[in-house]
Amino acid sequence: MSPLEVHAKSPAGRLLRAAWQPVARSIDLPKAGILALRMLSQDWTLWRSEAGIPVLAEAFCPHRGTRLSLGRVKGERLECHHHGICFDTFGWSNETFSMRSPPLQEQGGLIFAWLGEEEAAALPPIPELQGPVRVLAPESWPCSFYSRIQNSLDIRHVAHAHRRSGLATLLSEGWESKVEEEDSGFVLHLSAGGKELPKIRFVMPNRLEFFTPVSPELGWRKHIVWRVPQDAVHCVSFTVASLPAAEAPAAPLARPFAPSQIAELGEALLEGRLQWEELKTEHLTEVEDYVALCGGPATLWPSEEEPGLAALHARWRGAFPETG
Numbered sequence: 228m229s230p231l232e233v234h235a236k237s238p239a240g241r242l243l244r245a246a247w248q249p250v251a252r253s254i255d256l257p258k259a260g261i262l263a264l265r266m267l268s269q270d271w272t273l274w275r276s277e278a279g280i281p282v283l284a285e286a287f288c289p290h291r292g293t294r295l296s297l298g299r300v301k302g303e304r305l306e307c308h309h310h311g312i313c314f315d316t317f318g319w320s321n322e323t324f325s326m327r328s329p330p331l332q333e334q335g336g337l338i339f340a341w342l343g344e345e346e347a348a349a350l351p352p353i354p355e356l357q358g359p360v361r362v363l364a365p366e367s368w369p370c371s372f373y374s375r376i377q378n379s380l381d382i383r384h385v386a387h388a389h390r391r392s393g394l395a396t397l398l399s400e401g402w403e404s405k406v407e408e409e410d411s412g413f414v415l416h417l418s419a420g421g422k423e424l425p426k427i428r429f430v431m432p433n434r435l436e437f438f439t440p441v442s443p444e445l446g447w448r449k450h451i452v453w454r455v456p457q458d459a460v461h462c463v464s465f466t467v468a469s470l471p472a473a474e475a476p477a478a479p480l481a482r483p484f485a486p487s488q489i490a491e492l493g494e495a496l497l498e499g500r501l502q503w504e505e506l507k508t509e510h511l512t513e514v515e516d517y518v519a520l521c522g523g524p525a526t527l528w529p530s531e532e533e534p535g536l537a538a539l540h541a542r543w544r545g546a547f548p549e550t551g
């Protein structure tokens with residue numbers, strides 16, 4: 228079994244199912260809306276009743292296996308397209324059919340699901356989710372969730388993959404990183420050119436908190452990011468940006484898991500339809516990461532080469548026993 232497998236019986240899949248995972252933005256699921264999802268190697272239907280209750284249901288109707296995302300919402304029920312069997316917000320029909328409907332909670336503009344079989348734990352408090360936030364559009368990439376987590380802790384790649392950035396210039400003069408362990412993860416402290424840089428926090432199993440430069444006037448803003456596997460080789464990132472003040476809400480997306488502009492530019496570069504010199508985008512850093520992570524086979528990286536990666540791998544080692 229690949230160590231990156233995330234189905235219910237895999238070690239990584241079990242770890243990820245023992246935590247609340249974001250599965251969609253609240254704004255992308257209007258009343259009576261339905262989304263088809265793939266999360267942790269399982270297909271799901273996410274729908275919202277006309278009263279506003281979000282429901283996660285299995286992808287396929289238990290009657291004859293039709294995709295429930297092609298049905299419609301009628302009041303507080305989801306009606307299957309094929310023969311019209313209706314399911315309530317607990318996954319029950321009036322007849323003999325029922326299905327699993329994992330617990331959901333909405334907070335900070337995200338819908339979180341508990342996909343494990345065990346009883347759901349409390350949603351961990353994240354103070355930033357109570358303040359003014361902007362939930363960025365989900366980013367689906369064809370790479371492992373673990374590659375994306377590693378990338379956020381991999382300082383060495385910044386000087387190469389992001390060599391056009393101001394941070395690369397700073398790091399080229401030499402840098403140092405230090406890990407401070409916490410109960411639920413660790414904090415990576417970074418300094419370069421005699422300056423302390425914003426720290427990066429990792430929280431098991433798949434959450435990161437870091438600061439991103441916005442503009443010289445606005446400075447840095449804090450991002451809270453979940454890298455959620457859709458399966459072993461696809462993941463979606465959900466990012467909550469904590470804002471200094473309230474901003475207009477982001478616009479809803481009709482197809483939230485479709486390839487973003489970043490993915491389209493990345494694919495054009497990977498296929499040779501676009502050259503670096505022709506690339507014009509305000510998401511340069513993300514496109515640089517996309518081509519670094521999504522152009523080849525999914526693998527675990529040898530991770531002991533710098534403190535943040537070693538600390539990450541130490542936390543996950545139980546799920547990746549064969550990698551030592």
Ligand code: FES
Nearest residue numbers: 288290291307310
């Ligand atoms: S397949 Fe859904 S009602 Fe028959």
Ligand SMILES: [Fe+2]
Nearest residue numbers: 378388389516
């Ligand atoms: Fe990067």
